[in-house]
Amino acid sequence: MASAFIPNPPSTPPAAAQLSLPQNVEAEAAMLGAMMIDNRLADDVIDLLEPEHFYEPVHGRVFAAIKSLRKTDMLATPVTLRPMFEADEGMRALGGPSYMALLTGSGAGLIGARQFAKQIYDLAMLRTLVSVGRTLVDRALDTSEEVNPRKQIEEAEEELFKVAADGGAENTVKSFGDAAKAAVKMAERALNAGGNLSGITTGLDSVNAKMGGMHHSDLMILAGRPGMGKTALATNIAFNAAQRWMRDMADGIPPDRSVGTKVAFFSLEMSADQLATRILSEQSRISSERLRMGKINNAEMSRLVQASMELQHLPLFIDDTAGLTIGALHTRMRRLQRRHNYEIGLVVVDYLQLLQGSGRSSNDNRVQEISEISRGLKTMAKDLNVSVMALSQLSRAVEQREDKRPQLSDLRESGSIEQDADIVMFVYREDYYIAMHEPERPVANSTADVQDKHAKWSQAYQEKAGLSELIIAKQRHGATGKVTLAFEAEFTRFSDAALQGFNP
Structure with missing residues (x-):
């Protein structure tokens, strides 16, 4: 021819x-x-x-x-x-x-x-x-x-x-009819879940009400300064989603109607056993510090064993390999999906700045490498149809302001992170900063001025103790704003403030 x-x-x-x-x-x-x-x-x-x-x-x-x-x-x-x-x-x-x-x-x-x-x-x-x-x-x-x-x-x-x-x-390429069917299915799922929840549950009703849950193909950034509890919150959310999936499967709910999901947790900072310790601490109500040091009694040991047995089939998979590249992360996630019947719906990365680029952009400058990583995370969310939550550091500029609530401009090496993300959330605990500025403690012969200063500080601390703010600074699918949560530092546990008796 x-x-x-x-x-x-x-x-x-x-x-x-x-x-x-x-x-x-x-x-x-x-x-x-x-x-x-x-x-x-x-x-x-x-x-x-x-x-x-x-x-x-x-x-x-x-x-x-x-x-x-x-x-x-x-x-x-x-x-x-x-x-x-x-x-x-x-x-x-x-x-x-x-x-x-x-x-x-x-x-x-x-x-x-x-x-x-x-x-x-x-x-x-x-x-x-x-x-x-x-x-x-x-x-x-x-x-x-x-x-x-x-x-x-x-x-x-x-x-x-x-x-x-x-x-x-x-x-x-999808016809409008196909896209409309998917939209109706999502609305039906939200209705069956009792409203406010069209995506994967965070396990926190106040956060679900603000975000509608976590949605497939979304890149969520959860950021905060050290000590704010961003890893604790991410761990809580990952556990809640995995536990809801486990319960729904036990109740015979079809996988496509469950608001829970199997979860992959890539921990580049903490080891798998450290994460497991946090979860067991929360579920057994035993201080994670006492767990690490072995300062527990027989009754607490029994509670720990019971919690461990209940969670041994929890669909939460932890990869604690250090120094992963964005390409290797994508590869490992695809492998996990194949192994678990493509039922993993949430991927947590702790944390973004510990990932490495391909090697090309990283030779130029860190900002370009972070841009490649954030684009890679968004690409992974869309390619694998999963919700990706990436933790991120904040710059020290926060500490220089009187109001230390984070802003989008505080995202470290940011530009592209803010641009690629569908949702940007900040964890902020005012009691953390109030505790750092405790004045001189009064003693028997302290002056009235010393006693008055400490009394005022103590009152301010008590008003904010145990409260945390989740600031939603960007959300493509809804409004921005803040959600007040309760935080139990002893168990590294976040919960709805109203359920803990707080009046947010």
Whole structure:
């Protein structure tokens, strides 16, 4: 078929490589000819391919030129394309710009242009798989550098995922009817949950009422200064969502109607056993400090064992690997999803600044690396259809202000974090700062001034003790504002303030 309109064989790799790499140059030529004959065909297939999907480089450049002209609504014909290839060396080797006119000499591609496009794409994927496989073999055989098989496997998985994700745009296009059905299903789920909750529960009624729960494909940022309890709050939320899933499954509620979910917790700062200690402390009502030091009695030990037995099947999976890259995080999360039947709906990352970039941007500056990480987290939320909660540090600028409530501008190395996030929340505890400024404690012979100062401080502290603010500074799906929560520091436990007798 190709010999009728291809005067000279296109430049190709050596014979050995040609035999090993899947390709169909004739299909490429036929499709390009059809696109130039009928630009409506070009508009139909132009978004299905990229220039790099073509085996013959000249064909890739012709496709790119057609795509460029059609984007500006100009005709793409051998005549309009000719000036763009006058100086193209590869085209010259094929006989010059007149080669494009020869491509249109056969109407082979006019029927079934989309089938040609699909074959070109599939063959490009196969060539990419060959490349990934060869790279994997070369790295595995090369022992001149540090041998790290696990890292090589993760990098190979990441490359394979890119191959699988490439060209998926057509599959993600939904009709309004499909989108409307999803919206109605979400509203029905909120109704069945008793209102205020269309997403995954946080386990905190006041927070659910403000946010409607945590939604798939959302990136949530939970930030705060050290000591505010952001890890404690994230752990509480992760536990609440996992526990609700476990209860719903025991009650026979279908997975798609549960407001709980399986949870993946990536802890880059704390170890898995430290996180488990926090959860067991909260559930057994034993101080986490006493648990760590072993200062518990037999009755408390029995409560601890009972809590441990009740939670042994909790669908909360902890990865405490330090120094993860954003790519490795994405790879591990996809692996977890496959292993757990794609039922993980919430991913917690503690914390964002401990992740590493790909290595390219990190060589430039930290701000660019953080931008890559925040974009990667948002991409992961959408690709895997999960809700991602990433903890973040705040800059020290907070400490310089009289009112130490955080603001969006306080996000450390921020710009892109604020931009990529769907929700930004800050944890703020005023009692923490009041406690730091306790005046001189009065003794038997203290002056009235010393006693008065301490009495005023004590009153101010008692008014705020045990209270925490969750400030919702950004929310794409709803209003901003704040929610008052109770915080029991002894058990690292957050709860609804009203349930603890506070009047927020």
